[in-house]
Amino acid sequence: MRIREGYDVVVIGGGTAGAMAGIAAARSGARTLLVEKFGNLGGVLTLGMSLKGVNDGEGVKALGGIGAELLDRARAAGGATTIVSAHPRHGSIMGQDPESMKFNLIDMVRASGLQLLLHSYLVDAIVSGTRLQAIRVANKAGLEIIPAKCFVDCTGDADLAALAGAGFVMGRESDAQMQPVSAIFRVGGVNLEKTWAYLEEHPEDFETPDGYVGDEYTVAKFRAKPGVGVAGFRSLIQKARAAGDYTIPREDLGFNPMAGRPEVTINITRVHGIDGTNPDDLTRAEIESQLQIIEGVRFLRKYLPGFEDCYVVSSPFQVGIRETRRIQGSYVLTKEDCRTGANFPDQVARGAYPLDVHDVSPSVHGTANVPGGGTDLSQIPRSYGIPARCLVALGVDNLLVAGRALSATHEAAGSARGQPVCMATGHAAGTMAALAATLNTVPSELDIKHVQYVLRQQHAVLERG
Known part of the structure; x- marks a missing residue:
């Protein structure tokens, strides 16, 4: 079995969050490998949906850093519209060309020095105590082992966190039911x-x-x-x-x-x-x-x-999954945090995607003819902070999680799963992983002030302007 060595950071999943995490870690000086099961990066970002929550409902910028850079590049190439703010339903919204996103993203990856391993699937985690030593992946060559100092789980389903023994919840807290899936x-x-x-x-x-x-x-x-x-x-x-x-x-x-x-x-x-x-x-x-x-x-x-x-x-590369596992962090983001524009001393990203919760079962909220066909959707007037504690998986010292599997309630995850928020948390997790690896520490022990300083230098938006 091949051992693929030499990496400080390994990112699992190259979707909307994972692509940002990989670029961020590489730009922050870490030898980084991104493992992705498909042949393209970007995930849901490449389906062509309008992007909601780049700005908040009052028109204040919520997404900066690498995500904003990607949107600027796409816009310059005619692949994205201007951002329409103060939208009564979504807060803010912009159109985008998925092919432009896809190819601008791969160009940014090449320039960052991030290494890719495509068409490879995560199959196992190799753990010693509370430390993740390596992952095992499967691809055309068979099985490979990839060790690293720090890992970022951007699978969307917290697959690596679950394999490594981190705590997680599934679906709605009361009954574990999950939002329906869709093919965009x-x-x-x-x-x-x-x-x-x-x-x-x-x-x-x-x-x-x-x-x-x-x-x-x-x-x-x-x-x-x-x-x-x-x-x-x-x-x-x-x-x-x-x-x-x-x-x-x-x-x-x-x-x-x-x-x-x-x-x-x-x-x-x-x-x-x-x-x-x-x-x-x-x-x-x-x-x-x-x-x-x-x-x-x-x-x-x-x-x-x-x-x-x-x-x-x-048609989509795969059906769109709104909700599965979410890790248990030392802080759980709540609906009230999202609605009130909460701030935190350890915030490393911001979110402004609407609170978007689809009926979880055919018997809830629907009409007699169309059971389960509804959607609760409300804009975020003022963007909210996302604590670093929501990205650190309890139970595994050197593992971060970004994207829709971060530590949040069922309702708060309806906002945190939005593409701009995934880009922001991916950027934050990648930078934190790089800092932890190069400083020979674990994410929970990082000086949060230093993390925030580095993220601001990378033009991430941490405070509401």
Whole structure:
């Protein structure tokens, strides 16, 4: 069995958080390897969804550092829109081209000196006491052992943390139920002018947040802002369901446009009762969500004005998992922290992605015809701090966790899982891992003031401006 030696930091998972963690660790001077099971980096970031929470609801910057650098590079290449702030539903929102994100990201990786090991799967953790000595991965060459001084788990499911013996929780605290999964896909051939015109004539299909009062939530305002998406079309879904043309367990659909292009990202699929750490559940989710994409496209063509000639441009590399394991840190981020814009003495990142919690089961919050089809979504007016304690896994001394598996409650994780927040926590975890490795200590023993100083030097946003 090959032993792949010579690394200070090993990052597992090259998704939205992991790519940032790997670049951050490499730029901070650590010999870093990123292990990824697919052939591209970026994960959910490369699906084409509008990015929510780059700024908070009052328009104050929440994402800086490496994540902001990526967005700036993509924008300069025509692959991202400007950020629309003070959005009544999302706080802030911007459109993005997933291919631009993907290729700008790999260019940043090359420049950072980060080494990659793609098409490789984590299969085991080698632990001595409370210290993670090495990981075992499987790939085309067989099994390999990779030792390091410090590790960053960016698998999304806290796979490494679980294998290493760290404490974790699964799903909602009261019953371990998890948010449903979805397959986000893109369609082309869309006449958005026709769609906007329909929404102006049918305000019942333009979904306004409960309790919202103001003039910003109008079709005219949305239409004028590049990259701003819409959720709604409930009456069309009800009509299609009554005709037997729609069986997807969701009450509305969301679309994210990209300015100047006839392409739209569609969020309509939903599969309940999936444990993203169970391969049989994942298989069922992939099959059901792909069949729902087929049904969704038929619905779009038949019922949604402007989509009569649409076609699938891309389908996801895998079904999107909203929630599985979350580590137990010495602090657990709460819904109240998110809602009030809490600050902490050891904060290493900020979050402003909306509190986005989908119905966890077909029997909760839904209507008689569409059980479990709803979503609780509320903006974050003022960004909140994320403590370093939320990234340090209890029970394993030299392991950090970033992305949606950080230490948070079920509801708070609905915000912390957003792509801009994952970029921010990935950046923080990568920098902390590099500092711990090069200083021959463990993350929990780092001088937090020094960590914060280094992150600020890297242009990360730690305080609300």
